[in-house]
Amino acid sequence: MAPTTSEHIHCLIIGSGPAGYTAAIYAARAGLNPVMYQGLQPGGQLTITNDVENFPGYPDGVMGPEMMEDLKKQAERFGTDIRYGIATAVDFEAHPRRITIDEKLELTADTVIIATGASAKWLGLPSEQRLNGSGVSACAVCDGFFYRGKDVAIVGAGDTAAEEATYLANLCSKVYMIVRKGEMKASKIMQKRVLDNPKIEVLWNTITDEILGEHAVEAVRVKNVVEGTTRDLAVEGFFVAIGHEPNSKIFQPYLHHDEQGYLKTIPGTSKTNVDGVFACGDVQDYTYRQAVTAAGTGCMAALDAERYLAALGD
Numbered sequence: 078m079a080p081t082t083s084e085h086i087h088c089l090i091i092g093s094g095p096a097g098y099t100a101a102i103y104a105a106r107a108g109l110n111p112v113m114y115q116g117l118q119p120g121g122q123l124t125i126t127n128d129v130e131n132f133p134g135y136p137d138g139v140m141g142p143e144m145m146e147d148l149k150k151q152a153e154r155f156g157t158d159i160r161y162g163i164a165t166a167v168d169f170e171a172h173p174r175r176i177t178i179d180e181k182l183e184l185t186a187d188t189v190i191i192a193t194g195a196s197a198k199w200l201g202l203p204s205e206q207r208l209n210g211s212g213v214s215a216c217a218v219c220d221g222f223f224y225r226g227k228d229v230a231i232v233g234a235g236d237t238a239a240e241e242a243t244y245l246a247n248l249c250s251k252v253y254m255i256v257r258k259g260e261m262k263a264s265k266i267m268q269k270r271v272l273d274n275p276k277i278e279v280l281w282n283t284i285t286d287e288i289l290g291e292h293a294v295e296a297v298r299v300k301n302v303v304e305g306t307t308r309d310l311a312v313e314g315f316f317v318a319i320g321h322e323p324n325s326k327i328f329q330p331y332l333h334h335d336e337q338g339y340l341k342t343i344p345g346t347s348k349t350n351v352d353g354v355f356a357c358g359d360v361q362d363y364t365y366r367q368a369v370t371a372a373g374t375g376c377m378a379a380l381d382a383e384r385y386l387a388a389l390g391d
């Protein structure tokens with residue numbers, strides 16, 4: 078469908094997670110009149126989790142959705158125009174930059190802040206979805222603490238899975254690492270760390286059949302695909318570490334990115350290779366992927382946008 082309406086925006090923010098809202102707070106207070114499109118998941122990834130205990134400023138922890146509502150109110154307080162809508166196409170060769178919302182609204186923008194995050198990949202089991210947030214997690218650094226002294230399982234065979242298994246082994250009494258093949262993709266050094274750790278038991282050639290438990294994870298049923306045998310592991314936490322997908326598809330034709338699609342920024346800044354287009358949060362962060370780092374880079378993006386506009390004389 079051809080875009081119908083047209084509107085010019087001074088500072089456009091795409092995405093409403095911690096990065097987008099922090100960018101909005103800074104941009105609004107700097108008088109940039111930011112307009113934010115929230116995307117499919119208003120509030121971002123933290124809206125699907127319960128307790129957030131590591132975001133500074135909440136000494137007793139906070140529920141993820143509540144924290145995102147707080148950030149939204151703070152952005153609105155300074156005048157951010159927050160709208161429903163998904164960016165479905167961009168033209169970053171055009172001047173000013175062009176952005177299409179929901180395939181029908183055409184915008185132009187003096188500056189664009191991309192804060193579209195990344196989505197965890199899941200196994201696709203119904204029980205994984207049902208128990209998400211009740212023992213199932215895609216973030217060991219975020220949720221491992223809740224399972225200290227307990228037995229857990231983690232699925233994955235790459236560097237992130239190996240790193241997260243090692244992280245969990247520092248907290249938990251036992252970590253089962255479920256590896257689909259007879260080998261791992263992780264680098265040799267990460268594999269060695271896993272294999273040398275007495276708290277980690279690697280289950281080779283093993284797949285997850287089902288996550289068991291009524292209201293919380295109680296066990297995981299796994300199957301050894303070579304031997305054809307099935308067993309139940311009594312665990313309270315089940316971590317999925319099979320990768321993330323940065324939400325960057327529409328930007329990739331214009332912006333430098335790595336082979337997984339993470340947008341590249343000039344080190345120490347939020348600048349992309351296109352003038353006036355900035356990226357922050359998980360969409361450009363393969364390494365840390367935390368709310369506080371997303372918020373920090375959101376601040377950087379707003380400050381970089383402000384300086385860019387000031388240099389243009391806007």
Ligand SMILES: Cc1cc2nc3c(=O)[nH]c(=O)nc-3n(C[C@H](O)[C@H](O)[C@H](O)COP(=O)(O)OP(=O)(O)OC[C@H]3O[C@@H](n4cnc5c(N)ncnc54)[C@H](O)[C@@H]3O)c2cc1C
Nearest residue numbers: 092093094096116118121122164194219358359366367368
């Ligand atoms: C289960 C779970 C628990 C977690 N727990 C913690 C924790 O305890 N502590 C912590 O620090 N971190 C935690 N994290 C990680 C944290 O949620 C992320 O690091 C953080 O949310 C990243 O923020 P972001 O703003 O970059 O992106 P996201 O939160 O991913 O938000 C992305 C936003 O972009 C929008 N969007 C995407 N595509 C488009 C588009 N085309 N157009 C418009 N909008 C779009 C989405 O709707 C969304 O609003 C957890 C993650 C998960 C999955």
